[in-house]
Amino acid sequence: MEQLKQQIREHGVVLSEQVLKVDAFLNHQIDPVLMQRIGAEFARRFRDQGIDKVVTIEVSGIAPALMTALALGVPLVFARKQQSLTLTGPLLSAQVYSFTKQVQSTIAVAASHLKAGERVLIVDDFLAHGQAARGLADIVEQAGARVVGIGIVIEKSFQPGRGELERLGYRVESLARVASLEGGEVRFID
Amino acid sequence: MEQLKQQIREHGVVLSEQVLKVDAFLNHQIDPVLMQRIGAEFARRFRDQGIDKVVTIEVSGIAPALMTALALGVPLVFARKQQSLTLTGPLLSAQVYSFTKQVQSTIAVAASHLKAGERVLIVDDFLAHGQAARGLADIVEQAGARVVGIGIVIEKSFQPGRGELERLGYRVESLARVASLEGGEVRFID
Numbered sequence: 001m002e003q004l005k006q007q008i009r010e011h012g013v014v015l016s017e018q019v020l021k022v023d024a025f026l027n028h029q030i031d032p033v034l035m036q037r038i039g040a041e042f043a044r045r046f047r048d049q050g051i052d053k054v055v056t057i058e059v060s061g062i063a064p065a066l067m068t069a070l071a072l073g074v075p076l077v078f079a080r081k082q083q084s085l086t087l088t089g090p091l092l093s094a095q096v097y098s099f100t101k102q103v104q105s106t107i108a109v110a111a112s113h114l115k116a117g118e119r120v121l122i123v124d125d126f127l128a129h130g131q132a133a134r135g136l137a138d139i140v141e142q143a144g145a146r147v148v149g150i151g152i153v154i155e156k157s158f159q160p161g162r163g164e165l166e167r168l169g170y171r172v173e174s175l176a177r178v179a180s181l182e183g184g185e186v187r188f189i190d
Numbered sequence: 191m192e193q194l195k196q197q198i199r200e201h202g203v204v205l206s207e208q209v210l211k212v213d214a215f216l217n218h219q220i221d222p223v224l225m226q227r228i229g230a231e232f233a234r235r236f237r238d239q240g241i242d243k244v245v246t247i248e249v250s251g252i253a254p255a256l257m258t259a260l261a262l263g264v265p266l267v268f269a270r271k272q273q274s275l276t277l278t279g280p281l282l283s284a285q286v287y288s289f290t291k292q293v294q295s296t297i298a299v300a301a302s303h304l305k306a307g308e309r310v311l312i313v314d315d316f317l318a319h320g321q322a323a324r325g326l327a328d329i330v331e332q333a334g335a336r337v338v339g340i341g342i343v344i345e346k347s348f349q350p351g352r353g354e355l356e357r358l359g360y361r362v363e364s365l366a367r368v369a370s371l372e373g374g375e376v377r378f379i380d
Contacts, residue, residue, distance in 0.1 A: 019276065023276055023277070023303075028270070028299075028303065030265065033260070058249045059248045059252070059270075062249070062253060063256050067222075069220070069222040070223070070225075073223075076219070076220040078218065078220070078249075080249075084217075085205075086205065086211040086218075087213070088211070101275070110213060
């Protein structure tokens with residue numbers, strides 16, 4: 001998606017060979033028009049999949065997932081990392097390991113919001129090691145629902161996430177694939 | 191906003207005389223079409239205010255604030271409660287006390303995302319004691335920007351938030367004003 005790559009080139013900041021900061025337009029300040037186009041692009045790529053629900057994880061997945069859900073005309077559910085006062089009743093949960101923070105955490109969705117047989121599109125802002133997406137897929141499958149695709153805004157293709165997800169049989173669509181952040185420069189695949 | 195009240199009547203769950211659970215459409219599962227209408231309604235109410243930016247706080251403020259920012263054609267910035275790997279550089283911060291969780295926490299926005307002279311609309315999902323909105327307004331004013339209004343999806347009018355914010359001179363617009371949750375029933379003002 002050329003407009004996204006352009007924003008990354010102009011406003012992305014390479015903090016290290018692993019970390020790309022995109023807080024000017026994606027995950028702190030948000031460009032709503034770009035986000036709408038991201039949603040439209042995911043909807044275009046997955047429209048033939050008969051999607052019933054979009055699932056993401058707080059915090060930074062919410063904006064692109066909301067726009068995707070709007071474009072597809074289906075509800076969005078976001079998994080919580082934090083215990084919430086109103087997250088009551090039976091939960092579906094999974095363990096997710098964060099390589100950057102080096103902590104294991106539990107993510108959860110109220111069981112009432114995922115139903116057996118639903119066709120689910122997972123959307124997230126970044127794909128690195130694939131831990132968040134795998135945790136979300138695990139939760140979807142615990143509900144007896146089916147993951148029909150995983151939509152990623154920015155894939156760090158030099159990390160093993162895509163490979164892991166594809167090995168598990170998931171279709172992964174990423175809007176920007178970063179080949180490398182070496183030398184402080186963003187290089188894309190394609 | 192009648193459609194919102196209807197959703198609250200149909201899908202809201204009164205957990206106590208203080209706590210209304212709306213996780214079926216607002217803050218866990220999200221109805222994107224309702225959220226788009228919420229954004230359009232805030233935009234309609236504040237369109238004459240020359241707004242430059244919408245500011246909210248993670249997590250549940252993001253969806254209504256994003257739709258408001260899209261409708262107004264301006265960027266969105268969300269304050270972070272959690273330290274983030276990419277939240278680097280000078281920060282503007284404020285202390286926010288949560289009455290429900292009984293903890294004090296620090297919320298922060300990168301100083302680069304708020305500029306002196308900007309006209310800011312604050313949007314949040316709930317108004318109870320007004321602590322989050324006051325913390326956000328504090329951050330906006332630290333930047334030399336101006337809060338031109340506060341848009342709230344659901345106001346718990348039996349709690350002191352609106353009074354506090356109005357006493358400080360802020361215009362508050364709430365789309366649903368809950369007079370009481372007594373007896374397990376949601377009663378609205380109007």
